[in-house]
Amino acid sequence: MLGSAAELLEQKNIKPTAMRQLVLDILRNNPQAISLLEIEQQLGHVDRSTVFRTLKTFQENCIIHKIDDGTGATKFALCSEGCSCNLGDLHAHFYCTKCGQTTCLKDHLIEQPVLPEGFNFESANYVIKGICADCR
């Protein structure tokens, strides 16, 4: 992995403010996808809207991607190195109905779907639900 959070941010031309470094560190230390609320709680006394905007910035710069796992709370996970948030980087996600954890299935790439005539593909959100290995 790359160096510090600050370095990673600068590399993407994002001002490495304290908040951003903290949020990025959390995302980097978390193996699974996490929600805004979870980030908030891990940080302690931070402002939700600031974290919200930080995550927005990260998404716009392909540092993280968002996952709608159906729980109502959007989750976020770090992009892989070299990710350009294009079709080739799209992968499925797994939501464990027991522990509530959402995992990137980076090996389960999403291939360009066959669509009806006239339909145009842009992106996709594929969430598989079940019980994860830890919960069995």
Place this chain on the structure above:
Amino acid sequence: MLGSAAELLEQKNIKPTAMRQLVLDILRNNPQAISLLEIEQQLGHVDRSTVFRTLKTFQENCIIHKIDDGTGATKFALCSEGCSCNLGDLHAHFYCTKCGQTTCLKDHLIEQPVLPEGFNFESANYVIKGICADCR
């Protein structure tokens, strides 16, 4: 298609109340998936919670299925005839980023995914985003 909404409801052993018939008619007349709010608006002065519970009943009886298309509002669409809401009936959905319509891609069935060791499949939500045929 089967006869009246009332007949369809009775066939599923659901009391065909006025509300239920109205909601079912809307769902049957709508080619695309619609949200609770849209149903509410099409009906006029009805109570949200009643429609909500009606939709819940319909889901429990495999009359409709719900789709989380990432807009924040859950949408609902009529099940096909013979649907038993099992794996074999799972299909992808298409969300148009221009008009906001969500369409069932009934031909695009979801096949049992290959998961990492120890992971157990239950269900899946696959939403493809792009521009629909009408919006090009």
Place this chain on the structure above:
DNA sequence: AATTGAAATGCAACAGGATTGCAAATTTAC
């Protein structure tokens, strides 16, 4: 037809997450 019990409805209120406006603070450029 009246009584009773169950189911359905309407109303109100609330919960949770996402999002915005605005002012204060911080950073950057000149």
Place this chain on the structure above:
DNA sequence: GTAAATTTGCAATCCTGTTGCATTTCAATT
């Protein structure tokens, strides 16, 4: 050092989903 731009914090709001409870409707039974 000052002005402009960016970022942050706070408060408020929107939107959707959901529940509690009293009332109404319906169906079965006497």
